[in-house]
Amino acid sequence: MSEEKNLTEQESLQIITEMIHKVKGSFHESGTSAILWGSVVGFCGLFSFVKAHFDFSTGWFDVWFLTLIAIVPQVIISIKESRQRKILTYEESAMNAVWLVFGISIFALAFYNNVVPGVSENFYAKDGIELLQRNKATGEISAFHPFIFSESSIFLILYAIPTLVTGLARKFKPMIIGGIICYLLFIVSCFVSFQYDMLLQGIAGIINWLIPGLILRNMFLKGKAC
Amino acid sequence: MFKELDPILHSQLRLAVMSLLIAVKEAEFTFIREKTNSTAGNLSVQIQKLKDAGYVDVVKQFKDNYPLTTCKITKKGINAFEDYVKALQQYLQVGK
Structure with a gap:
């Protein structure tokens, strides 16, 4: 491709179309x-x-x-x-963010599954309660290991997913920070009671969406004023 | 009144480079050279002109002991490209 050729409008349009088409066929998973x-x-x-x-x-x-x-x-x-x-396409970059956050969430769930039984037992132990189970057939009594399911913790993982994906895909720091903090709140929520889970949910809402939302709103209004 | 076509973009190779970069987040120098069928020397000069105009960012680093140049369109570049396409559309509509 030479440089100083005088271009007509049609030729310009042709170059643009041709180049965009070439990029489209360049990436294969x-x-x-x-x-x-x-x-x-x-x-x-x-x-x-x-x-x-x-x-x-x-x-x-x-x-x-x-x-x-x-x-x-x-x-x-x-x-x-x-x-x-x-090359790195915008689509590929967004997909990388989706899979990365999916991986983090899977590990968060694995962490939840491993931590909750011990935490549940501790909660009962604090109140001086030990759970036992009796085999009806043999009459044998053994320790029962409870698993107190906390949907709030799972919700915190779900809150973090779209926020972190959006933040990474758009390189928007407030949402990246919000998403990361939400995962940290999830870790905390695994160790605290339901009452504090509600507090964590509130903090997550503010950090995850309210603050980034206000920043975006501010940017939008500034852009409109220009 | 027609908008004048941006002289930085109204050149065969520079327009090709910008058209490639508008469609991707970033691209290696070798990829751009391959797709535009240009020589390394000519391409370097044109990319430098685009860089001087603030239309592209150029990052030079090393990969496996070889120099690696990556190019990325800037916000200013995106705006300039969009204005160029709008101006082009005006000319083409009149030509119909």
Whole structure:
């Protein structure tokens, strides 16, 4: 392509159309990450089903640990793909944000599942309560490990998802900070009672949406005034 | 009254570069060279002109011990491109 050629309006339009079209055909998803996670999660799910159905033990080894191990090849794949990538589209950038936040949320849920039983027992223990269960057939009494489900904690994860995705995709710091704080509030909510969960929900609403919303409103009004 | 076409954009290679960059968040120099079928020297000069006008940001770094140049359109560049397209539409409507 030469530089100083005198362009007609039609030629200009043709260049614009041609270049935008060239970009459209330049990016193809390799599918490697999807294959990796599809295989790992698929295997873990099916293995857990077979294990429950045939009632056998794998000792200390939980097959779902494989999902943690799979993070290693995922990191390698991500580095390799980012090295090979010559362009970053807006769509790809937004999709990266979606999958990153999805990953964080999955780990937040895993954290919730592991922490809540111990916290639930502590709540009862504080009131001097120990829960027991009795086997009707044998009469055997054993400790019952409660799991106090807190929907507020789950809601906090849900609040964080769209905020952090929007913040990352649009590079809007108030929403990135809001989303991160919301995940931190989720961690706190795993250890406190329902009453404090409500306080955390209120804080999350203010930090997650109200403050970024006011900043956006301010920017919008400034833009309108110009 | 017709708007004058921005002389920075009204050039074959610079317009091609801006048209590529408007569609992506960022692109490597080699990608732009490949898609515009231009020489490295000519492309460098034109990108520098776009950079001087504040239409693109250029980041130079190293990847695997090789220099890597990444280009990104700026807000000013987006506005200039949009104005250029609007002006172009005016000319084309009259030509119909």
